[in-house]
Amino acid sequence: xxxxxxxxxxxxxxxxxxxxxxxxxxxxxxxxxxxxxxxxxxxxxxxxxxxxxxxxxxxxxxxxxxxxxxxxxxxxxxxxxxxxxxxxxxxxxxxxxxxxxxxxxxxxxxxx
Amino acid sequence: xxxxxxxxxxxxxxxxxxxxxxxxxxxxxxxxxxxxxxxxxxxxxxxxxxxxxxxxxxxxxxxxxxxxxxxxxxxxxxxxxxxxxxxxxxxxxxxxxxxxxxxxxxxxxxxxxxx
Numbered sequence: 001x002x003x004x005x006x007x008x009x010x011x012x013x014x015x016x017x018x019x020x021x022x023x024x025x026x027x028x029x030x031x032x033x034x035x036x037x038x039x040x041x042x043x044x045x046x047x048x049x050x051x052x053x054x055x056x057x058x059x060x061x062x063x064x065x066x067x068x069x070x071x072x073x074x075x076x077x078x079x080x081x082x083x084x085x086x087x088x089x090x091x092x093x094x095x096x097x098x099x100x101x102x103x104x105x106x107x108x109x110x111x112x
Numbered sequence: 113x114x115x116x117x118x119x120x121x122x123x124x125x126x127x128x129x130x131x132x133x134x135x136x137x138x139x140x141x142x143x144x145x146x147x148x149x150x151x152x153x154x155x156x157x158x159x160x161x162x163x164x165x166x167x168x169x170x171x172x173x174x175x176x177x178x179x180x181x182x183x184x185x186x187x188x189x190x191x192x193x194x195x196x197x198x199x200x201x202x203x204x205x206x207x208x209x210x211x212x213x214x215x216x217x218x219x220x221x222x223x224x225x226x227x
Contacts, residue, residue: 009152034215043116043202043218044155090154100216102147104154 002027004093004103012109013081021076021106023065023091033074034092035065038105044090050074061085086110114139118203118219124227125190125197133188133222135203142207144186145216148172149200158201161186190224198226 005024013019025031032051036044048059055067065076074091091103116137125131137144143162147155157170161180175194180186186205190197200223204216 036218041221041223043118043204043220044216045218046215049215100157102155104152 002029002031002093002095002099002101004091004101006089006091006103006106008106009104010107010109012111014111015083016080018079019077019081019085019108021089021091021108023074023076023103025072025074025091025093027072027093027095029095032094033065033067034094035059035063035074035076036090036092036102037061038088038090040087047076047089081108081110083110083112116203116205116217116219118201118222120222121220123222123224125224126227128192130189130191131224133190133201133203133224135186135188135219136184137186137203137205137217137219138184139205139207139217140183141205141217142183143205144180145204145206146170146176146178146186146188147202147204149202149221155202158188197224199224 003026007022034049035047037047038044047063048057050057050067058064063078067074088105088107090105094100119134145160146158149155156172158176159178161167167178167180177189200221202221203219206216
């Protein structure tokens with residue numbers, strides 16, 4: 001079975017600074033990868049997904065992520081964050097339909 | 113506007129009482145899911161259903177029950193056997209029979225508390 005690690009439980013960053021949220025996974029098979037965002041007291045919204053093809057994936061709100069198979073990583077990046085990006089971010093992995101697993105989440109706090 | 117509707121937004125349960133959380137979707141998705149979210153633990157899968165009249169246990173099914181009589185609806189009952197039910201419950205859905213490989217769409221959640 002696969003697992004997902006998000007090493008940083010909290011990431012504080014100043015407005016307009018770049019940010020990287022880390023995600024590593026373990027799986028014995030090929031996977032699909034996802035990033036979701038959750039604003040307070042709301043459900044999760046899909047930011048972006050990697051299914052196949054180009055390893056650099058662009059999503060909504062200016063976010064992008066890069067799939068690195070050798071390092072089993074799928075880190076999320078944004079070159080310049082806004083106050084409105086303050087939220088919890090979840091990485092998720094699916095092993096082609098057998099399991100869908102979420103990471104524990106990273107709380108991004110954007111400071112003025 | 114297609115989406116997933118969860119109700120109620122807040123729910124209180126007395127000791128020994130069963131409560132049912134509603135989840136309705138108009139996305140015409142085959143698969144539906146229930147997750148429990150606790151602080152610092154991410155989402156844990158309770159039950160999922162890939163087709164009407166069929167469902168499977170997730171990682172933490174004990175103390176919960178579900179039904180899937182209609183494609184649009186997947187209610188979750190938190191029974192009195194669930195000793196620590198206080199949590200945020202999220203319902204999700206995804207397209208297709210190969211549902212576990214598809215991105216999931218989420219409702220806005222129900223927050224359950226014990227009185």
